[in-house]
Amino acid sequence: MSLLSALFTGTANAEATPGAPGVGDPLYKWAGNGGYTVDHYDIDLRYQPATDELTGRTTIRASTTQDLSQFDLDFALKVTSVQVNGAPATFGPHPENQTELVVTPSTPVAAHQQMVVVVEYADVPSQVRLDGVQVWYHTETGAIATGQPRLCRAWYPCNDHPSDKATYAVSATVPNGNTVVSNGALVSRTQPVPGWTTWRWKAEEPMVSYLAFIALGRFELDAGVTQRGLQYYNAYDPALGTSLPTAKSTIERTPEIADFLSTQFGPYPFSSIGGVATNAWGSAIEHQTRPVYGNQFWQDKDPSVVVAHEVAHQWFGDSVSLQDWTNMWLNEGFATYAEWLWTEREGGATVAELADAFYARYSEEDTFWDLVLWPGTRLFQPAVYERGAMTLQALRTEVGDLAFFRILKGYHQKFQGGQTTTAGFLEFAEQISGRQLDSLFKTWLVDPAKPPVGPNGTVAANGSALSEVAELSKLHSRLAAQSR
Template identity: 65%
Template sequence: MRKRTRVAVVTVASGLALGLLCAPANAEPSPGSPGLGDPIYKGAGNGGYDVEHYGIRLAYQPSTDELSGHTTIRATATQDLSQFNLDFALKVTSVRVGDAPAAFRVDPADKTELVVTPSRPVQKDRPFEVVVAYADVPSQVQVDGVQVWHRTATGGLSVGQPLSAETWYPSNDHPSDKATYDVSVAVPDGTTALSNGILSGRAHERPGWTRWSWRAGQPMTSYLAFIALGRFEYHEGASPRGLPYYTAYDESLGERLPIAKQTIERTPEVTDFLATKFGAYPFDSIGGVATSGFGFAIENQTRSVYGTSFWDRPNPDWVVAHEQAHQWFGDSVSPANWSEMWLNEGFATYAEWLWSEHNGRGTAAELADAFYARYPADDPFWQLVLSPGTKLFAAAVYERGAMTLHALRTEVGDDAFFRILQTWHLSKRGANATTAEFVAHAERVSRKPLDALFKQWLSTPAKPPVGPNGSATTSVAAPAVVADMAKLHQHLAAHRH
């Protein structure tokens, strides 16, 4: 399936040393499931345990794209486990569970399923640790047939959705299992190592090498964790509101570099505006990374990463509005499973419309009408059901999702609508959510029955007879604005599985 020039090492070890791996004599331990039965990605994630923390300690050589190191996983068993799986695409040479070596193998039917058999069963409701050491060339590895690790002119990075973790750390790779993170990477001097959260240390580890350490202390889903390694123009400081503020710009961007910097430096301004609509920003740091090697953008928690497709657009700040909105909806409030994707992309697209209105380019109402008019009734756009969803990144997930929110706003009025969004985030901050929960929440806050509205906009494979502003006639925003936004959504979706 793929060729490798190096062998990967994965080690799993317990720092608890509390004898938590002895199951009682009357227990009948069983294997954890190799997937969580996600409606779209049925093999994503693993059953039998919940992860609390990942400690990832790596070294990276940009000249050869070699990645090595170990990951420590702190988890709690949700059943008596005779074995369990980790999602991981690199080769494994050793595994420890608790204080003892564990047997392991790669599932021959799915090369990203690492099957671990501890020396003793793991008892239900007890914490345990797994430490994994690895060394490989991740750019030679594919996940689900997709090249997830991106090689750049000066290094490499792992960003993507839904399956990106497997090329750099072993995990329970599903949005329903959030955890905190410590990420530490040693790189040659002159190379920058970026990740999520707050920079907790930077020190010379040995001659010619510097170790960068990052801490993400707020819950995060596995695909939102990232590393970007290479030669960057790196800045750290404080935002106007006092948050630690980190930005980095790939030196190979060339003529794109000035507009990338100008746009990403607006992140605090965009974030402050969105906070007036969605409530207080949910995380403890802020920033952005502009890189080469791909064209899309993705909402990595606290630090969105932007590819090369946006810097020649008429209004590239829309992509910042989109990705920063995800910090609330997608990152802080994450989908319970991948069929709930409109709760991410519909909300982030609606943030573009709010930002457009704020900047006098077209009101949210005008844009809702314009996108409604863009697709005739017989267009396949209207055939895609958003809840439960079947595709993660179709245009309808973005644009029909945003139209759904505007139809809600039209129905309940502005005061209730923004109260719904702000209290929705507060009620689900740091957790996972479903469409049914959002509908119930909207009904509680607005004190209106809304089932029919959401059924028509999310679950009916047909164009609603009236637009999101409640009328069969539409006013059309400037065609150039709508076309630019539609192109933006194509770029945002281009990288996905």
Template identity: 50%
Template sequence: MRLRTRAGLGAVATGIATTLLTATASAAPAPGAPGVGDPYYPYAGNGGYDVSHYDVRLTYQPATDRLSGTTTILAKATQDLSSFDLDFGLHVNSVLVDNVPAAFHADPDENGELVVTPAEPLAANQPLTVVVDYADTPSKVVIDGYTAWKKTPDGALAVDEPQNSQWWFPANDHPTDKATYDISVEVPDDVAALSNGTLVRKTKQRAGWTRWNWRSTQPEATYLATLEVGAFEVNQSTTPDGKPFITAYDPATGESLDAAKASVERTPEIDDFLATQFGPYPFEARGGVVSTGLNFALEAQTRPVYSSKFFVAGSNTSVIAHENAHQWFGDAVSLGRWSDIWLNEGFASYAEYLWSEHESEGTPAELAQYVYDSHPADDAFWHVLPGDPGAANQFDDAVYDRGALALQALRTAVGDEAFFKILQGWVAGHSGGAARIQQFIALAERISGKPLQDLFTTWLFRPAKPAAGPNGASTFHAAAAPKSYPAIHRTHELLAAGHRY
């Protein structure tokens, strides 16, 4: 996500939230807050309503990068509203609220806020239907100095984190407001339109165009909803447990194409292994997309998206394990604030360690010790706090690697039986929602019966190298550096100069 650094945004959001909290039940309808109060991104999400479903119906022309259509939002007001915000940056033609035209305007600060004023105030606890009609060229839309939409030679990618929805559908864009989705995109016949969940239908309504209809039936955060348009090779099959398995490959991947297939096509096998560690796979479909149009991988719900660069040296199942571990940690259970990013990235990185052991390429203890020993005490690595890294360091290597070390330290402290009960209990207890780091610590203490706050403070919140390693003693060393570690590729690893991850 672009970093919002303008002075005063946090104070504005805090002031609005305080006003709402102190309002009396008899107060007049008031505007919904322009953010949910996330300290990293003050304008992320919106107050005053909760979304249950997005119906996104679009037409996209790759030749001109023109995107047009409507998004219908089913929601419920959580307060008496005189107006409310949607997170959106494209040009809007009209807005209907409960079938009545509503006034609307873009926030003049160009922060991606669309302010909607219904013809009549909205009552708390009442359902509402919002229909937004729009058309624009997403690659030309800049919000806070950044464009998440990625134009490619044959299409485009709406893939990014923490946000990408503002460039293709209006939303309450924060992981604490998850919803189900229908995403329908009409594109020229010679390209595919890929998204999350199940492909329920492909139809032709006019010559030269095909409409792709996707459905996600489980709660999904807005940044995990993705769209990939291009001349992909699309493969469809069914996994042994009966789930649709759809993969897609950019032909421009070239000589790495077979390596990419040798990795992504193993997704069901890798998911089945991860299920033995974390509990049942949480969603209705599986798959993956490989593209040359980006320089990172993202855990799009049910269908992660990978840069083709992950496969230039051959097959890479480590990144497949990482992104699919996010289906449990980050997708099924989302973070409550963006400062809780460790709950996503530390766990997915530790899943790479587990997969490495499964493949007989190094145990978690060996891999964690190798990372610990690789960073001397004066390394800046130890000054990034995985438990609250700051927006500028949200995807720093330390969040991933030091975050994984924290889990190995927890495993050492509580033992294997309690450790995996904690991981599985976390998913079972919060699936479909969002949660915070302190809730995880409380669960770990309850299951293990041990006080663990000091351990988590040491590994997640203290700017210093822990005196003892993740295996409980500074003298522990693997017999040799595990050969597999250099092949581990983090989700947002820097793959090309100039990119943030």
């Protein structure tokens, strides 16, 4: 045994056992992995845009939670080698799931030790489907990896579950003239060999695996510092054509929107900000510090609404993440409520009017009301967005404005950088408001029926906001189509 291996393996005993091939998420059997948590990912890629060929070396620093004889990584690309603590390991796909990589270290790894795993791989990622869904898109000039709920398996090996956050360093070497965009801050841009440029990004705030992303190609990168001192990075795909000016002018409002939402939710939680516009995809997603916007939004009446939605996720979904996927309304309901706050701020219908109009939009017989939000079983349905936001307005009506915004700000402050559940949010809301809220949450999140009164406490029939509700509903349909 090498000295490095001895230092890391510690005193793993003969009873070392395999880590579970999933963390037990109620919706996704294979999501995440047991036996360890990840502290840091160091991803080093080389990409050829012309052929979509990707080679990579990902170094994972993890902490073991048991004596490990074997463990899994979530990964779908072709692996060429794996090392654990400096020693070669055996590896292969799980017999029941080809996107589950089973790794057997040469020596068991003791519990409560740091474990360093190095995975080398090479493949054409656009040919890979995850649960039947494409998340790596090969474009005319490069590629972009985006989508949810399970994304990282298409470009780096990971512990793919929202309950496990880690820091990231992402490097990618591409032919000169191409741009690489990822999360966090751009650390350096160098030319290691003639004809190739290496871009290095670092995300120092812990991040969930599906929020990590990469875009490679002929993107136009605009970088600078906001008035409040945040580093910003905006990237635009020239293939957007006539939509490009609108995409630019809208994404450039990101700091303004973040400043407004800071007055509602508390300080912006990260050290950088920005957005990416792509022509390769039609939806939008809240990748941490760098939301990605597809090509379907720039003809909308007010495209800044989708930016408000994705920026709101920086607080709720990114900074405060989910313990498991059954709590998805906490992400989408909060982001939809931010749309309503932004619409009111921009001179449109008030939040109360929008909540009433959404309530009136769906009759008692509409299947919209059949979907239970907690525990949720379907992540991307209009009800997750709209009934989730109506739940927050019902809470606001119940506790009053002062307590409501204390709840929103305090909830983020308490769980910032970690994970939570609906039960955790309910308990916190009761603590701040001094009210018993079980019945309200049951009516709005659990009961598969239209509540007898609207989110403002009346039988709502307000038609003044119906045109804006129609636009927002179209937005939610596009967002809900991002993955399955």
